[in-house]
Amino acid sequence: MQTWNEDRPLAPLSVYANSKAWGEAQTALVLGKANVSHTSVRYFSVYGEPQTVKEGSHSWVVAWMAMRAKLGLPLHLNGGGRQVRDFVHVEDIAEATIRAMLAPGADRQTLNIGTGRATSVRDVAQLIRRHYPDAEFQDRPLPEGDPLGGTAGIARMTAALDWEPTITVAEGVARYVAWLDNTPPALPDFLRREAAEAA
Structure with missing residues (x-):
């Protein structure tokens, strides 16, 4: 597992x-020359209500698994779910962003902007199953190019903002599930159709 610090050289693998990376460089170049205060924030794996999934997307693990479990669909564990992510609740993201503008x-x-803690995709699935005990896991091959992941180095963030995230993944998952249970229209039609076909 890797820890990514802000000073690590960037090597983007996608557009x-x-x-x-280009946006960070342009911000520093333009605002720096104008002597305008600025901060670039790098959000890690953001999740939380009211996030919803899109057909064909592979992002947003918490939303995908909660919605699939809610509809009685199996939870896909690509590569056994051993990939790790630094999951940061959207409320902590908002707090960090405000602090970054003011500190x-x-x-x-x-x-x-991360927690510095690694959570595997399988860990998320198990947290989801606490709320939907009948949820089944389905192991699938690891897609080509799917990174095994890592965590944010947060020493600079905590020093600059005098703060660190407070919402644990277990709490964040519980909050998302509660929101989903109270917001049935959030379940997309394409997942409803999949559940109906599987029934």
Whole structure:
């Protein structure tokens, strides 16, 4: 498992990742030359209500698994679910973003926004199954290029913001499940159709 620190050289492997690296460079170049205060934040695996899934997407593990479990569909564990992510609840993301705009120590910094704790995809599935005990796991091959993952190095973030995330993955999953149980329209039609066909 890797820990990614802000000073690690960037080597984007996708257009999406490259656009983020470009945005950081442009922000520093333009605002730095204008002597305007700025901070670049790097969010790790954001999750939480009201996140919903999109057909064909593979992001948003908590939402995918909760929605599939809610509909009685198996939870897919690619590669056995051994990949790890640094899951950060959206409420902590919002708090960190506000602090990054206001904290003097964040000026002209690039900050990871993460928890510094690794949670495997299988761990998430097991947390989901606490709320939906009948949920089944389905092992599938690991897709090509799916990273095994790692965590955020958060020393710079905690020093600059005098703060660290407070919502655990177990609490965040429970909050998401409660929201989903109270918001039936959040379940997308394509997943409803899959569940109906599987019944």
